[in-house]
Amino acid sequence: MDRLTNLFISIVAALCLASCSNQSPEEADERYPEDQVSLIVPFATGGASDVVSRAVAMAMEEELGVPVVVVNKTGGVGAIGVYDVMMANADGYRIGYVPVELVMYDGLQIASISPYEFAYISRLMEIPAAITVSADAPYNTLDEFITYAKEHPGELQIGNSGTGSIWHIAAGALAQEAGVEFNYVPFEGAAPAVGSLLGGHIDAVSVSPSEVKTGLDSGDLKVLGVMGNERDPVVPDVPTMKEQGYDVVLGGWGGFVAPKDTPEEIIAALDAAIEKSMETETFQTLAESRGLTPAYLPGQAFEAFAVEQYEFFNELIPSIEME
Incomplete structure (x- = not known):
């Protein structure tokens, strides 16, 4: 068999495979999820962010019908794990937990990450300093x-x-x-x-x-x-x-995001699963024992909150003594 024939067969096979397996984005969204979902936690195992994320992931599995696997990616005050999510495919199979530091990276010049780079799923909780x-x-x-x-x-x-x-x-x-x-x-x-x-x-x-x-x-x-x-x-x-008499209101918060441009239908499915997980006895008990205040916000409200916080910290951080 000559090289030209080999090339022709390869092209035909590729076209056939594409035509047989190809599905529109709308069809993919409707069938979501078909595979396991990776949940990136940007901090080490055992901390509040990790423990809460694992409790949510377990409950999400029941709602989504697929495994939700927690992956810890640490470093840079969470920036490494957050960046991993930012650069992932916008298909709903790689999402992430984000802390308040998400809106602080620019102001601190730690990483070129802003809240405008994500699709927002749900805010989970708040915790004061x-x-x-x-x-x-x-x-x-x-x-x-x-x-x-x-x-x-x-x-x-x-x-x-x-x-x-x-x-x-x-x-x-x-x-x-x-x-x-x-x-x-x-x-x-x-x-x-x-x-x-x-x-x-x-x-x-x-x-x-x-x-x-x-x-x-x-x-x-x-x-x-x-x-x-x-x-x-x-x-x-x-x-x-x-x-x-001291006008200082600051604390941490956490929630879940997906890569920017993730389809709305997928965000809605993930949001529903997370909201449901917060109603479980496991999550409620964990939040109480850890001193976390459940503070659910759906995607659009969470995004508006994150942008507001981003503007707040970008004004605050340059004005305070850091050393």
């Missing part, structure tokens, strides 16, 4: 803490979950509001920061109340103020920053 210190610290109120910081500029060491993380920005925003200087100490996550506080190596942490709950329960730590609009259920007796 808080200032926590050792139980035997020489300050029992936020005012006393701030007074100490003014008398000892740059001496108070405040741990966070990494340079450029929401918890880092939260402490910086408080310092700006109160007119004080802190010494920011980054860690690879909130857990090691809290461990360092418990070990007496730093003076405070600016993480969520749920991330210090074990230390609160043991009596080793105390929370001085919460950066939410309302008091946090983990520490209901602790007043918010605003209640104490």
